[in-house]
Amino acid sequence: MPELAEVEWFRKQWDPGLGQRIEDVLLHDKKRIFRGGDAAALQKALTGATLERSEARGKQMLFVAKSPRGKTRAWLGLHLGMTGNLRVEKPDFAPAKHDHLVLRQKKQALVFKDARLFGRVLFGEGKEPPEWWAKQAPDLLGTAFTKTALADFLKRRKKAPIKAVLLMQERFPGIGNWMADEILWRAGIHPAQPAGTLDAKEIGALFRDIRGVCRDALRIIGKNWGDPPDSWLFNHRWQKGGTCPRTGAKLKHATIGGRTTCWSPARQKLRS
DNA sequence: TCCTATGTTGTATG
DNA sequence: ACATACAACATAGG
Numbered sequence: 001m002p003e004l005a006e007v008e009w010f011r012k013q014w015d016p017g018l019g020q021r022i023e024d025v026l027l028h029d030k031k032r033i034f035r036g037g038d039a040a041a042l043q044k045a046l047t048g049a050t051l052e053r054s055e056a057r058g059k060q061m062l063f064v065a066k067s068p069r070g071k072t073r074a075w076l077g078l079h080l081g082m083t084g085n086l087r088v089e090k091p092d093f094a095p096a097k098h099d100h101l102v103l104r105q106k107k108q109a110l111v112f113k114d115a116r117l118f119g120r121v122l123f124g125e126g127k128e129p130p131e132w133w134a135k136q137a138p139d140l141l142g143t144a145f146t147k148t149a150l151a152d153f154l155k156r157r158k159k160a161p162i163k164a165v166l167l168m169q170e171r172f173p174g175i176g177n178w179m180a181d182e183i184l185w186r187a188g189i190h191p192a193q194p195a196g197t198l199d200a201k202e203i204g205a206l207f208r209d210i211r212g213v214c215r216d217a218l219r220i221i222g223k224n225w226g227d228p229p230d231s232w233l234f235n236h237r238w239q240k241g242g243t244c245p246r247t248g249a250k251l252k253h254a255t256i257g258g259r260t261t262c263w264s265p266a267r268q269k270l271r272s
Numbered sequence: 273t274c275c276t277a278t279g280t281t282g283t284a285t286g
Numbered sequence: 287a288c289a290t291a292c293a294a295c296a297t298a299g300g
Contacts, residue, residue: 001279080279082297117300118295156288156289179278257291258291
């Protein structure tokens with residue numbers, strides 16, 4: 001479920017717990033969601049710590065907690081995978097089947113749920129943010145993401161379909177299946193077009209629409225989980241017999257880059 | 273029963 | 287070493 005804007009929205013669901021002490025940490029499924037990380041150390045470090053702040057970069061979230069007396073910090077990383085979510089419950093909440101991590105506080109409990117277990121919990125301790133956070137790719141709306149950086153990356157991945165390339169988190173953090181389709185639809189580029197064959201005009205459009213979709217998604221979904229307008233591909237892509245909101249033509253679907261892909265054949269044509 | 277799912281990662285191959 | 291393709295992971299819902 002969660003891409004850039006959904007992750008940002010879920011991150012804020014734990015805002016009621018900021019500035020408050022964590023009384024207790026409940027771990028449900030230790031096996032998969034921690035992927036070999038030290039769940040016991042996480043539990044120990046977070047118990048009694050005060051939740052200070054949180055951030056999201058792409059699909060990765062970071063929650064920072066301050067130890068009771070020391071200067072050290074506990075760094076909690078959450079990735080929602082395909083089906084993860086964050087929510088708030090009453091302080092005496094008892095975790096159900098898929099609630100893998102619960103931070104209990106006086107006024108509420110902060111709950112991480114993930115049915116399919118594709119999500120993951122990361123952890124680190126110390127003064128500096130851990131490696132897994134520091135090495136996150138630069139924000140697509142920041143200054144480090146330039147048209148030149150985009151063109152260079154496309155050149156390196158020249159044989160791969162552009163759809164698959166947009167899903168690479170090392171360069172496009174936060175872009176997922178629906179955002180990639182939305183971007184290519186706006187830019188008028190066929191999802192199977194090899195990345196190295198895009199001309200300067202297409203790269204310009206792609207750059208513009210990557211940032212445009214990120215901005216719009218954060219504004220509409222990231223803020224209040226609002227519904228995207230019908231002028232987007234989003235509301236038509238899963239509908240049976242769905243049509244392109246710009247051309248009215250019937251949308252096409254196929255597996256490209258290993259993922260179900262939707263495009264409007266009237267405005268996205270494959271070139272040779 | 274079979275197919276699908278807004279994601280990543282390990283492995284095989286070129 | 288790098289790029290590409292795809293199965294595997296685990297569960298729920300149509």
